[in-house]
Amino acid sequence: MGTLVDLVWLIPAFPLAGVLMLMALGRRLGEPRAGWLATAMMGGSFVATLLVFIGLVGHEGDERETVLTLFEWVPAGKLAVDIGFLADPLSITMALFVTGVGALIHLYSIGYMHGDADFSRFFIYLNLFAFSMLMLVLGDNLLLTFLGWEGVGACSYLLISFWFTDEANASAGKKAFVTNRVGDWGFLVAMLLAFLTFGSLQYGEIFFEVESHGVAAGTASAIVVLLLVGAAGKSAQFPLHIWLPDAMAGPTPVSALIHAATMVTAGVYLLTRMNPIIAEAHGWVPDLIMWVGLGTALMAATIAVAQNDIKKVLAYSTVSQLGFMFVAVGSGAYVAAIFHMVTHAFFKALLFLGAGSVIHGMDGDQDIRRYGGLARLLPITSMTFVAGWLAIAGVPPFSGFWSKDEILAYAYGENKVLWVLLLATAILTAFYMTRLVLMTFFGPPRWVSGDEHVNAEDSADADEPEAHSETAPPHRHPHESPWTMTIPLVVLAGLAMVAGVFNLPFTSDVHFLGNWLKPSLFGNAGHLPFGGGTQWVLALVAIVGSLGGVSAGAAVYIRRRIDPARIEHPFLARAWRIDEIVTNFMGGPGRRAFERTTQFDEQVVDGAVNATGTMIRRGGTKLRVSQSGLVRSYALGIAIGAVALLAWFISRAGI
Amino acid sequence: METAVFIVCAAIVLAGALGVVLARNPVHAALSLVGTLFGMAVLFLNLEAHFLAAVQIIVYAGAIVVLFLFVIMLLGVDRLEDLSVEPITGQRVLAGIVGLGTFGLAVAFLVTSDIGLPGQEALTGPITDQYSNLRQIADVLFTDYVYAFEATAALLTISVVGAVVMSRRIARADQAQEAPESQEAARDD
Amino acid sequence: MVTASWYLILAAGLFTIGAVGLLVRRNPLIMFMCVELMLNAVNLTFITFGRELGDIGGQVSVFFVLVVAAAEVVVGLAIVVAINRRRPQATADDLSALRG
Numbered sequence: 006m007g008t009l010v011d012l013v014w015l016i017p018a019f020p021l022a023g024v025l026m027l028m029a030l031g032r033r034l035g036e037p038r039a040g041w042l043a044t045a046m047m048g049g050s051f052v053a054t055l056l057v058f059i060g061l062v063g064h065e066g067d068e069r070e071t072v073l074t075l076f077e078w079v080p081a082g083k084l085a086v087d088i089g090f091l092a093d094p095l096s097i098t099m100a101l102f103v104t105g106v107g108a109l110i111h112l113y114s115i116g117y118m119h120g121d122a123d124f125s126r127f128f129i130y131l132n133l134f135a136f137s138m139l140m141l142v143l144g145d146n147l148l149l150t151f152l153g154w155e156g157v158g159a160c161s162y163l164l165i166s167f168w169f170t171d172e173a174n175a176s177a178g179k180k181a182f183v184t185n186r187v188g189d190w191g192f193l194v195a196m197l198l199a200f201l202t203f204g205s206l207q208y209g210e211i212f213f214e215v216e217s218h219g220v221a222a223g224t225a226s227a228i229v230v231l232l233l234v235g236a237a238g239k240s241a242q243f244p245l246h247i248w249l250p251d252a253m254a255g256p257t258p259v260s261a262l263i264h265a266a267t268m269v270t271a272g273v274y275l276l277t278r279m280n281p282i283i284a285e286a287h288g289w290v291p292d293l294i295m296w297v298g299l300g301t302a303l304m305a306a307t308i309a310v311a312q313n314d315i316k317k318v319l320a321y322s323t324v325s326q327l328g329f330m331f332v333a334v335g336s337g338a339y340v341a342a343i344f345h346m347v348t349h350a351f352f353k354a355l356l357f358l359g360a361g362s363v364i365h366g367m368d369g370d371q372d373i374r375r376y377g378g379l380a381r382l383l384p385i386t387s388m389t390f391v392a393g394w395l396a397i398a399g400v401p402p403f404s405g406f407w408s409k410d411e412i413l414a415y416a417y418g419e420n421k422v423l424w425v426l427l428l429a430t431a432i433l434t435a436f437y438m439t440r441l442v443l444m445t446f447f448g449p450p451r452w453v454s455g456d457e458h459v460n461a462e463d464s465a466d467a468d469e470p471e472a473h474s475e476t477a478p479p480h481r482h483p484h485e486s487p488w489t490m491t492i493p494l495v496v497l498a499g500l501a502m503v504a505g506v507f508n509l510p511f512t513s514d515v516h517f518l519g520n521w522l523k524p525s526l527f528g529n530a531g532h533l534p535f536g537g538g539t540q541w542v543l544a545l546v547a548i549v550g551s552l553g554g555v556s557a558g559a560a561v562y563i564r565r566r567i568d569p570a571r572i573e574h575p576f577l578a579r580a581w582r583i584d585e586i587v588t589n590f591m592g593g594p595g596r597r598a599f600e601r602t603t604q605f606d607e608q609v610v611d612g613a614v615n616a617t618g619t620m621i622r623r624g625g626t627k628l629r630v631s632q633s634g635l636v637r638s639y640a641l642g643i644a645i646g647a648v649a650l651l652a653w654f655i656s657r658a659g660i
Numbered sequence: 661m662e663t664a665v666f667i668v669c670a671a672i673v674l675a676g677a678l679g680v681v682l683a684r685n686p687v688h689a690a691l692s693l694v695g696t697l698f699g700m701a702v703l704f705l706n707l708e709a710h711f712l713a714a715v716q717i718i719v720y721a722g723a724i725v726v727l728f729l730f731v732i733m734l735l736g737v738d739r740l741e742d743l744s745v746e747p748i749t750g751q752r753v754l755a756g757i758v759g760l761g762t763f764g765l766a767v768a769f770l771v772t773s774d775i776g777l778p779g780q781e782a783l784t785g786p787i788t789d790q791y792s793n794l795r796q797i798a799d800v801l802f803t804d805y806v807y808a809f810e811a812t813a814a815l816l817t818i819s820v821v822g823a824v825v826m827s828r829r830i831a832r833a834d835q836a837q838e839a840p841e842s843q844e845a846a847r848d849d
Numbered sequence: 850m851v852t853a854s855w856y857l858i859l860a861a862g863l864f865t866i867g868a869v870g871l872l873v874r875r876n877p878l879i880m881f882m883c884v885e886l887m888l889n890a891v892n893l894t895f896i897t898f899g900r901e902l903g904d905i906g907g908q909v910s911v912f913f914v915l916v917v918a919a920a921e922v923v924v925g926l927a928i929v930v931a932i933n934r935r936r937p938q939a940t941a942d943d944l945s946a947l948r949g
Contacts, residue, residue: 634947666851674863715915767861818920827930
């Protein structure tokens with residue numbers, strides 16, 4: 006076997022080493038060396054991933070799956086879990102873009118976090134996140150994946166509330182954490198169920214079990230549905246999507262790395278990884294995944310239309326794009342899901358980093374209503390942002406077009422209604438992204454002369470101090486970001502433009518990603534039920550749709566054919582009031598249920614515990630008397646015991 | 661001859677032991693202990709354990725009892741103990757029962773037992789007349805029991821260190837008061 | 850002829866005297882001497898059994914008992930000295946600080 010693949014342990018080892026070194030030396034290294042160390046570690050990890058990738062390419066198709074077991078982790082009876090890494094096309098694809106995009110975002114953060122008091126702490130978290138994410142991806146069993154799953158969740162929490170002195174940031178972190186807990190419950194139960202069913206948590210053994218003995222459709226369905234709960238929590242699918250928009254409270258590189266490119270794709274990864282079990286489940290289970298994805302995609306797209314915070318728009322866009330991936334998984338288009346995940350990682354990271362660059366230039370202002378005309382002042386940022394915009398809008402030949410088109414094609418094959426709704430979502434995507442780009446980079450600047458667009462409703466909340474400062478226009482000095490921030494933008498823009506070539510639909514030879522992922526999918530990937538002609542028509546419709554969305558956006562926000570206020574409905578701006586519904590439910594019946602549980606806990610559970618304690622304490626008080634502190638009494642006790650033993654021995658000897 | 665020696669020595673041993681237990685003055689008790697140990701040494705000779713008889717005299721009577729006397733003199737604990745009072749209720753009665761139990765059970769077993777002495781004969785080192793007693797002990801001690809022998813060396817070292825540590829004069833209260841001052845003094849230097 | 854039983858009965862007597870002495874005396878030094886008496890009783894049984902069974906192992910065991918007894922006395926007397934420094938003339942009954 007190739008020795009290069011055996012380097013797989015190096016991939017998570019680099020970020021882990023970075024965490025340990027930064028924890029020991031971070032403060033002493035200071036800025037910017039701590040950031041460079043973390044970036045170098047991610048670079049090392051990326052190089053290691055590349056080497057493993059080269060090693061895997063050197064193998065024959067069926068042998069592209071290597072398990073490297075480091076040591077036994079949990080030996081507990083039947084449950085034996087190892088620390089082992091699974092290097093197969095799927096995990097290495099994930100690892101490649103996690104480390105690649107991760108390294109770029111680390112580099113970007115050096116510029117973005119410039120001057121922050123907790124510079125090195127930020128990079129500890131980033132490296133820790135990368136380590137956890139790589140454990141999630143590379144783990145060869147469900148428990149190790151779960152470890153990484155929890156690790157990224159914890160890092161996400163730490164990074165969302167990175168500036169924890171602000172109450173809003175701290176509670177956004179808590180919201181993310183608590184919402185994720187609901188999902189984690191699903192994952193945990195699914196894991197236990199899988200162990201009960203298959204007697205193992207290792208992917209290889211589970212899949213072998215499925216292949217050789219099969220599994221009851223009901224059991225498989227239960228596992229998949231529970232995994233879907235977990236995946237929905239981590240990948241922000243309805244109704245557990247509510248944490249992701251709030252997660253934008255964290256520093257922008259975090260939004261790019263965790264809440265757009267990598268962590269939120271973990272759910273898609275998990276479902277793709279478990280594809281043999283999905284294949285065994287009832288027919289309605291993939292449909293459920295599909296409709297959850299579609300509902301989320303459509304809902305988030307409509308919400309994104311009405312958001313005014315640049316990062317909130319991108320956040321809802323992320324939720325929407327993740328919905329696309331779920332649709333792909335549900336329709337069996339695992340390759341398309343992974344393909345879209347990769348291209349999305351490129352262009353969404355790019356968009357977020359570009360947004361970060363804009364925010365950096367606008368002195369922390371995130372409201373697009375106070376932007377405008379920035380293209381001239383931030384040339385690199387705006388050029389790269391435009392590339393990202395075209396990619397996400399689905400304009401050929403940018404990467405987003407290819408991956409989204411593939412998902413649309415599979416959706417068409419699955420269900421025509423689904424396709425129509427998904428196409429509508431794609432058009433909406435093009436529309437709101439056009440709105441975002443036009444309001445940010447083009448049109449008249451709205452930041453020198455003050456702000457007439459702020460309506461009374463919004464100025465009532467957090468925007469007020471900003472609005473107040475807006476009366477003094479000289480505060481705004483838009484400027485281009487330093488090179489550490491622009492280089493990642495340029496690289497990601499390049500990737501966002503050309504990443505489509507990873508998986509071209511023309512012939513099966515250029516379907517690179519599809520061919521590459523084949524060993525990980527065990528032949529469970531869906532096939533298009535129609536030929537090339539239909540595909541061309543569908544692609545054409547998609548192109549027309551996205552261009553239509555773009556021109557509609559232009560019509561509204563440049564020509565002003567329609568009043569934007571009619572589109573940006575308050576119901577959409579408030580994200581369909583889902584947050585309020587959740588709050589009301591939890592504050593009303595939910596709270597009463599909790600209180601009853603608390604009562605039970607205090608009276609029955611605590612009562613039993615306390616009674617035990619009281620009994621032991623009373624017994625102890627009685628026994629205390631025997632501890633006289635007189636050594637001769639103790640000696641007498643020993644002597645009596647010795648005599649008793651002697652008597653017993655002699656009686657045994659048979660006198 | 662052997663019987664006579666046994667009777668005399670047994671009498672000395674028991675008398676010495678009773679002396680240890682009953683003497684009110686610790687010095688008398690220590691001297692009674694010497695008597696017991698000498699009687700034991702002679703009994704060892706009777707049992708053909710020549711080496712151990714010598715060790716018994718040198719180590720026990722020579723070193724340990726001297727150590728006892730030394731500590732008695734050092735601490736001045738030659739105060740007489742009042743044996744007529746027993747502060748712990750029932751201690752003497754129970755001690756008497758325990759003593760009777762031990763002795764009675766052991767003797768009862770020896771007298772009534774018809775199975776002879778338990779154990780197997782000559783497992784490791786059979787006693788022969790070919791070599792001296794000392795050589796036989798040494799043969800076994802430095803082959804079969806060599807690890808145990810080394811372990812006793814470690815034990816003795818540890819106990820010496822422990823004794824030194826415990827009997828060192830540490831005036832903690834004084835030190836605690838002096839320590840901050842001395843630190844400050846060091847800082848001033 | 851003195852049989853092994855007589856030696857063993859003597860050892861039992863010696864052991865009993867030592868044990869009772871340990872239980873009734875309050876002077877720590879004398880309690881130590883009683884422990885020595887009990888150890889000597891055990892030594893006697895070892896040698897007796899060793900001779901009866903024709904095994905030198907009994908005498909080797911006694912050798913080890915002697916060494917351990919010496920170590921015990923050294924440490925024990927050091928403790929007695931240390932205690933006496935804090936609480937002069939303390940008996941075993943006075944040292945009951947660990948009373949529950």
